[in-house]
Amino acid sequence: MRVHAFGDDALGHHDAVGLVAAIQDGEVSIPEVIDAAIARTERLQTDLNAVAYVAYDRARAEARDPRGGFFAGVPTFLKDNVDIAGMPTQQGADAYSPTPLAKDGDFARMFLATGLVPLGKTQLSEYGFSPSAEHPRIGPVRSPWDPAHTAGASSAGTAALVAAGAVPLAHGNDGGGSIRIPAAVNGLVGLKPTRDRLAQDAMNRQMPVRIVSDGVLTRSVRDTAAFLREAEQVYRALPLPPVGDVTRPGRKRLRIAVHTGGIGRPASPEVVELTLKTARLLEELGHEVEQVEHPAPASTPDDFLLYWSMLAMAITRTGRRQYGPTWDRTRLDNLTLGLDRHCSRRMHRLPGAIRRLRRLSRVSADFHQRYDVALTPTLALQTPLVGHLDPTNDFDTVMERILEWVAFTPWQNATGDPAVSLPLATTAAGLPQGMMFAAGAGRESTLLELAYELEEAAPWPRITG
Numbered sequence: 001m002r003v004h005a006f007g008d009d010a011l012g013h014h015d016a017v018g019l020v021a022a023i024q025d026g027e028v029s030i031p032e033v034i035d036a037a038i039a040r041t042e043r044l045q046t047d048l049n050a051v052a053y054v055a056y057d058r059a060r061a062e063a064r065d066p067r068g069g070f071f072a073g074v075p076t077f078l079k080d081n082v083d084i085a086g087m088p089t090q091q092g093a094d095a096y097s098p099t100p101l102a103k104d105g106d107f108a109r110m111f112l113a114t115g116l117v118p119l120g121k122t123q124l125s126e127y128g129f130s131p132s133a134e135h136p137r138i139g140p141v142r143s144p145w146d147p148a149h150t151a152g153a154s155s156a157g158t159a160a161l162v163a164a165g166a167v168p169l170a171h172g173n174d175g176g177g178s179i180r181i182p183a184a185v186n187g188l189v190g191l192k193p194t195r196d197r198l199a200q201d202a203m204n205r206q207m208p209v210r211i212v213s214d215g216v217l218t219r220s221v222r223d224t225a226a227f228l229r230e231a232e233q234v235y236r237a238l239p240l241p242p243v244g245d246v247t248r249p250g251r252k253r254l255r256i257a258v259h260t261g262g263i264g265r266p267a268s269p270e271v272v273e274l275t276l277k278t279a280r281l282l283e284e285l286g287h288e289v290e291q292v293e294h295p296a297p298a299s300t301p302d303d304f305l306l307y308w309s310m311l312a313m314a315i316t317r318t319g320r321r322q323y324g325p326t327w328d329r330t331r332l333d334n335l336t337l338g339l340d341r342h343c344s345r346r347m348h349r350l351p352g353a354i355r356r357l358r359r360l361s362r363v364s365a366d367f368h369q370r371y372d373v374a375l376t377p378t379l380a381l382q383t384p385l386v387g388h389l390d391p392t393n394d395f396d397t398v399m400e401r402i403l404e405w406v407a408f409t410p411w412q413n414a415t416g417d418p419a420v421s422l423p424l425a426t427t428a429a430g431l432p433q434g435m436m437f438a439a440g441a442g443r444e445s446t447l448l449e450l451a452y453e454l455e456e457a458a459p460w461p462r463i464t465g
Contacts, residue, residue: 005462011037013462019074033062041167050141051157052092052120052121060147067115075116077118077158079172081173084104087120095328106200107171114231126313131154132150134391144160144186151186173215181379188423189224190215192413194417196237211414224358228243241442243445249453253286254287257371281457295364297343300414309339364441368439375437377433378432378436408436409436417439420437422454454455
């Protein structure tokens with residue numbers, strides 16, 4: 001059963017760029033657009049559980065006096081792990097009671113300067129650690145393609161709302177695949193930018209290995225391209241080549257490597273076949289395609305898991321200092337606590353893991369001297385049912401299932417490279433299965449040009465189709 005809110009209201013079936021044109025042409029007003037987005041969100045919330053916090057009064061006030069920017073008047077949500085003035089930051093947890101913040105974080109300041117109007121914040125897994133948002137008390141975020149299935153990863157709430165038509169574009173961030181995973185699950189475009197491409201909040205900038213990148217989830221390539229173009233007008237990453245205004249397919253034929261074996265885990269036979277089908281499409285379009293082994297060293301899965309676990313340990317051991325007297329460690333889920341234990345028992349290995357993870361950017365740079373783009377499936381298996389990754393289950397069981405499913409995306413978090421998931425495949429069960437394309441650092445424009453070409457050659461299904 002598909003769940004969506006598309007209709008004949010002010011939002012219609014527009015993507016964000018189309019909605020900007022409709023507003024500028026006077027077809028719809030900004031207050032009408034905001035009211036339609038609020039109504040759609042309220043209609044979807046019971047089925048999808050995608051919203052963490054609402055700020056509807058603020059959105060209606062901004063609609064009457066919109067700020068400038070290309071996306072002026074376009075409704076959006078931000079994920080509930082970035083700071084926005086006047087809203088609390090809950091991090092997908094209920095282990096403490098947050099209070100509204102006094103000022104925007106660095107990312108939200110840049111994001112909102114493009115003109116986007118926030119309706120509130122979206123739900124995520126506890127601290128973003130699980131690739132499925134299934135909190136034991138807050139509840140699971142469900143896929144609008146089939147609510148029996150997870151909406152995927154910690155940007156799950158964002159993806160569910162964009163796919164189901166509440167808003168055309170919304171914020172996500174990606175520390176192990178959490179833009180790309182929910183894009184793959186929900187039939188969306190999800191691009192993780194190059195490390196340092198966009199402004200980031202201080203916590204992410206201070207990590208020993210800066211694995212987290214912020215971005216957006218959209219229904220069209222042009223929306224993702226337009227967001228990066230407009231964000232670049234606000235925040236320019238000087239060490240990186242500019243993305244610029246990418247509006248069409250590129251002419252250059254690319255050298256494309258194909259991996260169907262992930263970082264320590266292979267894809268399922270069905271997913272392998274869907275990936276090879278995408279490779280054949282690339283060959284038909286004139287690209288040079290070669291199936292090769294993944295360049296990840298054998299140590300990468302264990303190193304990344306240990307680093308991921310260190311982040312959980314930092315939270316569990318400093319929670320009261322960070323979040324105040326309401327902090328209650330006993331309300332953390334089994335996954336967060338299990339990651340804490342995993343790191344504490346292997347602390348002696350952590351310095352070596354960090355050194356090896358930092359070296360991976362050079363491994364990837366050498367690889368992309370030979371290949372312009374790498375194609376992999378975004379995920380190794382089809383979308384699991386809600387409950388399969390339930391964090392109240394035994395830690396070892398849940399972690400094994402996570403590693404089986406998320407076998408490709410962490411590579412770009414470690415290397416810092418850009419990667420995009422495109423909804424180019426559909427499983428036998430009728431669910432979206434994303435295909436992922438990665439390029440060398442700073443080459444988002446290459447990925448966008450290729451994405452435009454594939455969107456034209458093999459238009460992806462919409463949830464209303």
